[in-house]
Amino acid sequence: MQGGPSAFGHDGASQATAACFFCAAIGLPGRTCASCLVRIPDPSIAHVPVRPECPRCRAAFMAIGIDRDGSVLHGCSSCHGLFLPPRAWCALLARPALAADVERRLPGKGAPASALIDLVPCPSCARQMERGRFAASSSVVIDVCHDHGVWLDAGELGAVVRHAARRAAGEATSAEPATVIVRYVGGGGPAPARRTSGLTWAKRALGGIALALLIARVLYVMSGRGANMSNHGHDSARAAEGASTALGR
Numbered sequence: 001m002q003g004g005p006s007a008f009g010h011d012g013a014s015q016a017t018a019a020c021f022f023c024a025a026i027g028l029p030g031r032t033c034a035s036c037l038v039r040i041p042d043p044s045i046a047h048v049p050v051r052p053e054c055p056r057c058r059a060a061f062m063a064i065g066i067d068r069d070g071s072v073l074h075g076c077s078s079c080h081g082l083f084l085p086p087r088a089w090c091a092l093l094a095r096p097a098l099a100a101d102v103e104r105r106l107p108g109k110g111a112p113a114s115a116l117i118d119l120v121p122c123p124s125c126a127r128q129m130e131r132g133r134f135a136a137s138s139s140v141v142i143d144v145c146h147d148h149g150v151w152l153d154a155g156e157l158g159a160v161v162r163h164a165a166r167r168a169a170g171e172a173t174s175a176e177p178a179t180v181i182v183r184y185v186g187g188g189g190p191a192p193a194r195r196t197s198g199l200t201w202a203k204r205a206l207g208g209i210a211l212a213l214l215i216a217r218v219l220y221v222m223s224g225r226g227a228n229m230s231n232h233g234h235d236s237a238r239a240a241e242g243a244s245t246a247l248g249r
Contacts, residue, residue, distance in 0.1 A: 016028070016029055016042075016044065017029075018040050018041055018043045018086065018090050019040070019041075019089060020033040020036060020038065020040050021038065021041055021089065021142075021144045021146070021149075021150050022038055022132050022134065022135070022142070022144060023035045023134065023135040023167075024093055024134075024135060024160075024164035024167065027040040028040065029041065029042035029043065029044070030042060035136075036132070036136075038144075038146060039146055041086035041089065041090075041146075041149075042086055043086050043087045043089075043090040043091075044087070045085055045087055046071060046072065046088075047070070047072050047085060047087075048085045048124045048148045048149065049124060050074050050083060050123040050124050051123050051124075051126070054076035054078065054079060054081060054123075055083075055120050055123050056079050056081045056115070056120060056151075056153070057076065057078050057079040057081075057115070059076050059077055059078030059079065060076075060077050060078075061074045061075070061076060061077075061083075061123070062074065062077060064102060064105060066088060066091060066092065066098050066101070066102060067088075067091045067095070067098065069087065069091065070087065071085075071087045071088040072085065072087075072088060073085065073088040073092075073102065074123065075102070075106050076106075077106075078111075079110050079111035080109075080110045080111075080153075080154035081110070081111070081151060081152065081153050082102070082106075082151070082152045082156075082157055083123045083149055083150070083151050084151075084152065085148060085149040086149060088149075089149065089150055092157070092161055093161060093164050093165075096161045096165055099157050099161040100158065102157060103155075103157060103158060109154070110153055110154020110155060111154065116153050119131060119143065120143045122145035122147075122149075122151075123148075123151075124147075124148040125147065125148060127145065129144055130143070130144050130145075130146070131143050132144065134160055134163065137163075138160070138163040140152075140156045140160055142160070
C-alpha cells in the first residue's frame with residue numbers, strides 16, 4: 001500500500017488523498033482503487049443527509065461530531081450501528097484514537113448476530129448497500145454505499161481501524177489474498193453473515209459443486225441429443241436408399 005492513514009487530506013492546499021471504503025487503500029478521490037476496483041470516496045463530503053431512523057433496527061439516529069474539520073457520523077441509540085460519510089471515514093482511519101471515543105459514546109451491547117445478516121439500505125439514498133469483507137483479510141463484513149458512506153455494526157469500527165492501521169504499517173499477514181477483494185452486490189449474489197464463518201465457506205463450496213454438476217448434466221443431455229440426431233440421420237439415409245431402389249425396380 002502506498003502511504004498510510006496520515007496521508008489523508010482535504011484542505012485544498014495540496015492534492016487530497018482518501019481511503020477506499022472496502023480496503024482503506026490510499027488514493028485520489030474519484031479514482032479507482034487498484035485492490036477492489038471501486039471508486040475512492042471524496043473526503044470533502046463532510047455530511048450527507050440521512051433518514052432519522054436506523055436502517056438496521058429503526059431506532060433513532062443521532063449525529064456525532066468527531067473532529068474539528070466538520071467530520072460527522074451517525075450512530076444508532078439502540079443497535080449501536082454507525083454510518084460514516086466519506087470525511088468521517090477518512091478521519092477515523094487517519095486518527096485511530098477517535099474510534100475509541102466514538103465507541104464510548106455508544107456503550108452497551110449491539111444487535112444479536114441473527115439480526116445482522118440482512119443487507120442494509122443506505123441511510124441517505126435508501127438503495128441497498130453493497131457488502132464485502134473489509135480488506136479481504138479481516139473478520140469484519142461491511143456494507144457500503146459508493147456515493148454516501150459505510151455502515152458498521154456495533155464493535156466493528158475498532159476492528160476496522162486497527163486492521164487498516166496494521167496494513168498501512170506493512171504488517172499484513174501472509175494469509176491475505178493477492179487477488180482483488182471479493183464483494184457481494186446486493187441482489188446479485190450471496191449475502192454472507194457479518195462474520196465469515198466456516199459454515200459460510202462450506203455453503204459456497206457446496207454451491208460451486210452444485211453448479212458444476214448442473215453444467216455436467218446439461219452437457220450430457222446435449223451430447224445425448226447429438227447422438228440421437230446422428231442416429232436419425234443414418235435412418236433417414238437408409239430410408240432414402242430403399243426408396244430409390246424401389247423406384248428403380
